[in-house]
Amino acid sequence: MNTICKNLEDIISRIRRAEQKYSHLSGSVKLLAVSKHHPIEALDTAYACGQIAFGENYVQEMQAKVDTSVKKALNWHFIGPIQSNKTKHIAAIADWVHSIDRLKVAQRLNNQKPVERAAISICLQVNISGETSKSGVNPNDLLPLAEEIRNLKGLKLRGLMAIPAPENNFDKQRATFAKVRCLYEDLNRQGFELDTLSMGMSNDMEAAIAEGANLVRIGTAIFGKRT
Numbered sequence: 001m002n003t004i005c006k007n008l009e010d011i012i013s014r015i016r017r018a019e020q021k022y023s024h025l026s027g028s029v030k031l032l033a034v035s036k037h038h039p040i041e042a043l044d045t046a047y048a049c050g051q052i053a054f055g056e057n058y059v060q061e062m063q064a065k066v067d068t069s070v071k072k073a074l075n076w077h078f079i080g081p082i083q084s085n086k087t088k089h090i091a092a093i094a095d096w097v098h099s100i101d102r103l104k105v106a107q108r109l110n111n112q113k114p115v116e117r118a119a120i121s122i123c124l125q126v127n128i129s130g131e132t133s134k135s136g137v138n139p140n141d142l143l144p145l146a147e148e149i150r151n152l153k154g155l156k157l158r159g160l161m162a163i164p165a166p167e168n169n170f171d172k173q174r175a176t177f178a179k180v181r182c183l184y185e186d187l188n189r190q191g192f193e194l195d196t197l198s199m200g201m202s203n204d205m206e207a208a209i210a211e212g213a214n215l216v217r218i219g220t221a222i223f224g225k226r227t
């Protein structure tokens, strides 16, 4: 079996083990394969091994991959920082956008989405490690942003996304993810119907699942190091 398929199999069994360990339903945690900086051939291989959802960080790279891919069944998630002059391209191809952190970008996506396309699923990116990241909405500004976005009919608010500062200690990873989970639960208590907690990467996936992540974004552990 080729490396990418073997890696996918390993990741899926890691996910299943973590679901079991932390008492989540088997199959409840979804895998997003993050293919940024990897060639279309790598995506094709992963697709041939059953992977359908792919995450990309750069608009032009995602566009090029969408154009060359004959696999209409693929599911495209945009997960990178968004410049407002790029929203039109994202609105035309992305099924999901995980990196919404301001209203202006959400409004542009909403207005530019072609009418024939289904509502774009949205996660709000939360800046959970404070100073260390420039992307993401401050937790204090999350509720008002969510309330505005809820009214945009071209978008469907699905959940929260976070990229914590790099950390190797499991308990510390978990403590940060716990903060995101609390924000997610708070919003649902306020009447939102969020169903997606997008957190966990190659290096902190288990800690994220321990805190309720149900969509993990994995690049390196599937495709190898990025060049």
Ligand SMILES: *Cc1c(COP(=O)(O)O)cnc(C)c1O
Pocket (backbone or CB within 6 Å): 034, 036, 057, 079, 080, 163, 201, 202, 203, 217, 218, 219, 220, 221
């Ligand atoms: C690159 C990236 C990932 C994947 O990270 P790995 O450590 O390679 O698994 C996940 N999420 C986002 C937002 C990324 O930019």
